[in-house]
Amino acid sequence: MGEALFSDVNLSGNRTQACSTCHNPDRAFIDDRLDAFGEIGAVSMGDDGISLGDRNTPSAAYAAFSPDFFEGTRDRLNSDAGQYQGFMGGQFLDGREADLKGQAGGPPLNPIEMNMPDKASVVARIQENEDYVEAFESLYSETVFDDVDAAYEAMTESIAKFEKTEGFASFDSDYDRHIKGEYDEYILTKAGLGKALFFSQEFTNCATCHQLQPNSHPQETFSSYEYHNIGVPENTAVRAVNNTAEGFIDNGLLDNPATADTSHQGKFKVPTLRNVAVTEPYMHNGVFRDLKTVILFYDQFNNEDRSLNPETGAAWTEAEVPETINHSELAAPALTDEEVEALVCFLRSLTDARYKHLIEEKGIRCE
Numbered sequence: 001m002g003e004a005l006f007s008d009v010n011l012s013g014n015r016t017q018a019c020s021t022c023h024n025p026d027r028a029f030i031d032d033r034l035d036a037f038g039e040i041g042a043v044s045m046g047d048d049g050i051s052l053g054d055r056n057t058p059s060a061a062y063a064a065f066s067p068d069f070f071e072g073t074r075d076r077l078n079s080d081a082g083q084y085q086g087f088m089g090g091q092f093l094d095g096r097e098a099d100l101k102g103q104a105g106g107p108p109l110n111p112i113e114m115n116m117p118d119k120a121s122v123v124a125r126i127q128e129n130e131d132y133v134e135a136f137e138s139l140y141s142e143t144v145f146d147d148v149d150a151a152y153e154a155m156t157e158s159i160a161k162f163e164k165t166e167g168f169a170s171f172d173s174d175y176d177r178h179i180k181g182e183y184d185e186y187i188l189t190k191a192g193l194g195k196a197l198f199f200s201q202e203f204t205n206c207a208t209c210h211q212l213q214p215n216s217h218p219q220e221t222f223s224s225y226e227y228h229n230i231g232v233p234e235n236t237a238v239r240a241v242n243n244t245a246e247g248f249i250d251n252g253l254l255d256n257p258a259t260a261d262t263s264h265q266g267k268f269k270v271p272t273l274r275n276v277a278v279t280e281p282y283m284h285n286g287v288f289r290d291l292k293t294v295i296l297f298y299d300q301f302n303n304e305d306r307s308l309n310p311e312t313g314a315a316w317t318e319a320e321v322p323e324t325i326n327h328s329e330l331a332a333p334a335l336t337d338e339e340v341e342a343l344v345c346f347l348r349s350l351t352d353a354r355y356k357h358l359i360e361e362k363g364i365r366c367e
Helices: 002-006 100-104 119-127 130-139 148-163 174-179 184-188 190-198 206-210 291-299 337-348 353-358
Strands: 070-074 084-088
Touching: 002 130, 002 148, 100 148, 119 130, 119 148, 130 148, 174 184, 174 190, 184 190, 190 206, 190 337, 291 337
Parallel strands: none
Antiparallel strands: 070 084
16 A cells, blocks of 8 residues: 555655655665756755755665664764763654654645645545545544544654565665675775765774664664755856845754754754665755765865865855854764775665666766
């Protein structure tokens, strides 16, 4: 049921957009529609064919592993940064929905996404399909459609159950083969060197925010699900075309109803690195197109030789919210060019087997 609903365009205002439109199963569950420049769009267009979002659509792959939104503490692994205290988990980039079920209920009613006027309209569309009616009444109750809220919740629960299936989280990348002992040569590749750097406390701080489980855990998602401001600049190209008001600031975590302290402004949830090599563009607003650029962006905080953004040829632009940048946890030794390439290769090795053919070399050979 959830799979059918996930792919059903009839649940949008103009019957043009489904969950799978912005979370394409063939492209690691991202929105791979092309923009006017023939590149994967930084933000998604809505069902009305006009509206554009302001945040990059996150991959739905491995989303089921994000814990329900909570505030607490976490001991880091392979990190000198110490214990984290703050908000973690949830769905969406600001965690405003606690779980997958809550997330599934958002887009149908969002005017710049699937653009349905209310829950009753969505339920009416569901009832147009006799197979849905039969399944809902069988799976939930014969009276499920007597209560709009109950029927809508049944829809979101079904979609959430689908998102918890193996198709969203296969754990079968080259890295996974390596930790299972099925790819002994891995340790001698550039990816193997990148792995050593990634988990090192001496040479990088990657694991501070991108390691949740003990080393070689079979279900490492490479996200702590913490919230941080890492100094990402405004995506001015997007803001020029999506009718954002001048002076607008994306508050990130501060827009979550559970938060009120301005120290949370500009913080976003740490994303999973699973399939990151095929889920461009990057950062919460899609401001960077190349995975190597992302690593160079991190390195520029510690390396005076990284003063230019390679995608623009100009200096890195100022953070959208400079006041809350987490400089202490961005601090790390400068990287060499070889180390940057090794880290890119390691990140490529986190690609699920079904998506390996989508990896583009972009000047870096890992074999």
